[in-house]
Amino acid sequence: MTQASKRALITGIQGFTGRYMAAELEAHGYEVVGTGSQASTEPRYVQADLTDAVSLRTVLADLQPDVVVHLAALAFVGHGVADAFYQVNLIGTRNLLEAIAACGKTPDCVLLASSANVYGNASDGMLGEDTPPAPANDYAVSKLGMEYMARLWQDRLPIVMTRPFNYSGVGQGENFLLSKIVSHFRRRAPVIELGNLDVWRDFSDVRAVVAAYRGLLEAAPVGQTVNVSSGVAHSLRDVIALCEQITGHRIEVTVNPAFVRANEVKTLTGDNSRLRRLVPGWATPALQDTLAWMLDAR
Template identity: 70%
Template sequence: MSLLPRRALITGIRGFTGRYMAAELRTHGYEVFGLGSQPSDEPGYHQVDLLDPDAVKQAVQLIRPDVVLHLAALAFVGHGNPNGFYQVHLIGTRNLLEALAASVSNLDCVLLASSANVYGNGVGGMLSEATTPLPANDYAVSKLAMEYLAALWMERLPLVIARPFNYSGVGQAENFLLPKIVSHFRRRATRIELGNLDVWRDFSDVRAVVQAYRSLIEVKPLGQTVNVCSGRTHSLGEIIDICQAVTGHSMEVAVNPAFVRANEVKTLCGDATRLRSLIGSWETPSLEGTLRWMLAAGE
């Protein structure tokens, strides 16, 4: 007698990470359902505004998931309306947790995607989960507030909090750093305008990130916060150099003061010790490998 596939609910399923998450789970035998704010005729998809608690509760009662991956977010730090971060990350998350606690008794794990931005720019070196958060912008404050909110539900729900550092891949919007640079190289532009050039980031590949998320919901380290990161940093200059070497194209790199954020986090490097202790051997492709994949997309 075969067991029914586990039912997975992904919020933000039509977003950049959500699409890869859905593919990862389906590959591993999950029946995937999704919530999103825009209309779609994709199977298992429900158009739901997370700010509408009744609609969220109805969808959760209908789907009755075994696992939940809460990826819905305003992901761009420079988003023009700071209030939107708090509405989506705080109120939307509370509505989801309330609905899950009230409606689903068979939950195995709920993964909440926070952000390494909560660490801010006050501490250098390798940032572990024990690093004191010092959020430096509204996006990061709203994500940290979501983590504190989640603590109120730890006794009622099987929660895990993931703090991903920067990651990228094919399909990410061009207002993010790597896709913007890749787009300029793919169309062989003569000039690119960027913000702060003196930034170092810990980059992972979205395909590895969703593998880590799936592993976490299967290991179920309930109540824990887990960095998802490579443990290596790369400068903006290195990214430009890799793209130039791969494409054979060079361009002028100019700093546009309008793109420079005063509260920019200069260096973010994560300590992935806890992640690997929980899920075993895990590696993200090299940054060059990710960039080659992105540069080749659509050729």
């Protein structure tokens, strides 16, 4: 079957990553259908709430996708209600897997987006897929729980698990760090409040992340967990300096103690060698290029 005749289902298609994922798959010939919890008049969109198991089964029986990319999740770590993480990320994913298994067609690949947050604060330095998880908040626990739950379906569904590290791009909400910094530079704000400037993090470009997901759908390394990361760490001081260099605008950085986490890990970098083996030629742009794209966005 050619890609052109393959139907891809993207859950959370109206989210930041979902829109880029749809564009990536359409550019490579897939017929894309998306779901989300909100009503919408967009074409090829079906309203389907992950927490509603019955309607999800109806939707999947109708769509019968060839591949599934499961992006829908409650993602903002600062979200106030812990229960919601488990309802959506854990129970919602279980409902989805049940609906896929019952739909009458086994897809070629079901890609589940977990999170590098599962590694938590216990490990410094370069994190590989075999690094023991140590989640440090409800969001991360809900994602790790989702991973374990999904393993129970491995004999019935061709599941691939991804653990994306931080990534950014045009259109991401300002409650994410790089987007917050970029928005301050775009409006030439004189001051920005941040937390610890000396933490080093691994940042990728959303366009590279969705290219990795597409590559994994096609390679279908069933049963594997794959980091999606740049393999390079930058400090927040680096990010500020790059933005100043690109825009010529100087900004005063004040450290807000409320933004400093007590048990913050100094350096988090993802080992992406498994991804590069599975998807030959995959790469993410240099952080400077991603920032320049975001700063220049119309």
